[in-house]
């Protein structure tokens with residue numbers, strides 16, 4: 001076990017960790033005071049850029065680079081959105097941070113707004129987080145009282161308001177342009193890009209959207225410096241000019257068939273097997289793992305033989321997964337049927353597709369119908385080819401959809417078929433011994449459960 | 452309840468107007484306004500849609516367009532006093548969440564999406580509640596029920612029965 005001392009989670013075990021006084025006693029708002037006194041917004045952007053921080057919300061885009069896309073000398077307003085929609089299955093670290101350390105989230109937001117010259121920030125919070133809502137509300141009130149929010153923060157000429165905007169039960173609101181539409185009071189239909197939000201975002205103004213955990217990293221980069229940040233994690237691969245590296249601490253949310261589910265903070269790059277064994281207490285009931293989701297259902301599956309893979313931004317990609325995603329690691333034990341994983345994930349994406357793009361809307365439902373038929377004992381081996389065709393045909397990566405939801409739907413299908421085809425074929429043969437070789441038109445199946 | 456102009460109570464109108472300074476457009480207050488309406492009325496009836504449209508400078512169809520996109524809002528059937536969400540996504544499902552959803556439905560005598568005839572409980576399926584560390588998880592209004600078991604469901608159903616008989620949760 002590494003002797004790493006948590007930084008992002010350092011405060012959460014303290015009594016009343018959500019209160020301002022406790023946060024301040026532990027060094028909270030020190031970075032804000034120092035930064036407002038000593039650094040210009042451009043300097044802050046430069047520091048965050050130099051740190052190599054990459055977004056923790058799933059896409060791993062370099063944060064400082066994103067900020068530098070804002071138009072120079074814009075008269076304003078510039079908007080900032082905190083993405084606290086956290087709805088990717090298997091993902092819950094943002095919740096823990098907001099419930100137990102809301103001030104850390106706010107300090108990161110205030111610093112990031114200073115850097116980007118934003119004057120209003122909206123925290124887009126999923127409705128299903130009532131405790132996080134109360135804690136953030138109270139923390140925001142404490143900040144206004146203490147002069148960390150409002151006009152002329154800490155006597156500087158920087159002013160900022162933060163509002164919480166609650167969602168209403170739709171996963172697609174986590175996609176950054178869906179989120180923007182949702183704040184504007186519309187259906188959360190993702191926008192076609194470009195223009196990117198940095199140029200034309202919320203209320204048609206330049207806008208930055210960042211994830212909760214990303215913002216909490218900003219606090220410590222400014223407090224402890226770039227060198228500290230880069231002393232953690234994994235530097236870029238010198239043989240891969242496109243690798244931007246995986247620096248810094250990371251929250252891993254471990255769930256599924258493990259003995260100790262929970263949030264674990266470690267430097268980026270911990271090996272998947274080590275996380276499960278040494279931190280999660282191993283697979284439950286003395287079993288072995290069959291498969292592991294590395295970062296939310298969207299990222300697909302790693303097989304048992306791939307558990308040595310480092311959980312940094314490059315690791316899961318090297319074994320055919322979409323990426324590190326949200327680092328929501330879900331363990332599936334050796335008795336768990338892969339067909340159930342596929343059905344569960346396809347049902348999710350069919351339910352959550354916003355319906356704008358035909359490949360996504362129809363493809364996710366079509367996949368679900370096929371899986372429904374297989375589970376009902378009427379599967380055919382040819383169905384697996386049909387599923388593979390859907391998996392290869394939908395998403396931004398083949399270039400057929402507006403947003404990444406369809407990629408999220410495709411990766412579970414692709415990885416399950418590539419890595420567990422034998423098991424799926426066995427299942428079909430076993431449950432449909434007389435019809436598994438059939439070809440030609442298949443019986444239609446209704447899927448009542450999606451809506 | 453004093454329903455006034457616009458199909459919205461005076462208190463609602465006041466609360467919604469209080470949201471407006473947060474946003475540069477009136478339309479942006481629509482989602483929080485819909486939450487306020489549903490909190491007060493248990494649903495968003497057609498008169499409230501018309502009222503919201505008038506208040507926010509929109510067409511009723513625009514309000515409806517947003518309203519129907521979000522799974523959270525109800526138009527016709529009012530919600531029960533308690534709204535219960537049971538998670539069916541991967542981390543919960545692989546630890547028995549879907550069986551527990553079934554069990555709760557049988558105990559209440561309703562299917563997901565329905566409300567008990569006495570108006571006490573509305574049962575819903577949820578996709579990942581962001582509480583996978585406590586799987587299987589269930590959210591009942593503002594309270595998260597962690598590491599759900601049949602025993603915990605029994606106790607939960609019992610507690611809402613008692614609340615109902617002590618008058619804490621009158622039928623709708």
Ligand SMILES: Cc1cc2nc3c(=O)[nH]c(=O)nc-3n(C[C@H](O)[C@H](O)[C@H](O)COP(=O)(O)O)c2cc1C
Pocket residue numbers: 054055056057058059060061063083084085086087088171172173174175176177209210211212214215403404405408
């Ligand atoms: C379908 C979909 C859902 C998403 N959901 C979330 C989410 O819940 N939270 C989040 O931070 N990012 C989510 N993202 C990623 C955001 O679009 C965006 O990249 C992110 O918020 C940027 O913040 P970061 O750079 O700090 O990670 C989602 C993306 C897609 C395509």
Ligand code: SF4
Pocket residue numbers: 172189190352353354355356357358360361401402403404405406
């Ligand atoms: S890919 Fe799917 S979720 Fe994304 S915009 Fe298209 S239909 Fe909507």
Ligand code: FES
Pocket residue numbers: 089090091538539540541542543544578579580581582583584586587588
């Ligand atoms: S899967 Fe149920 S709370 Fe995440």
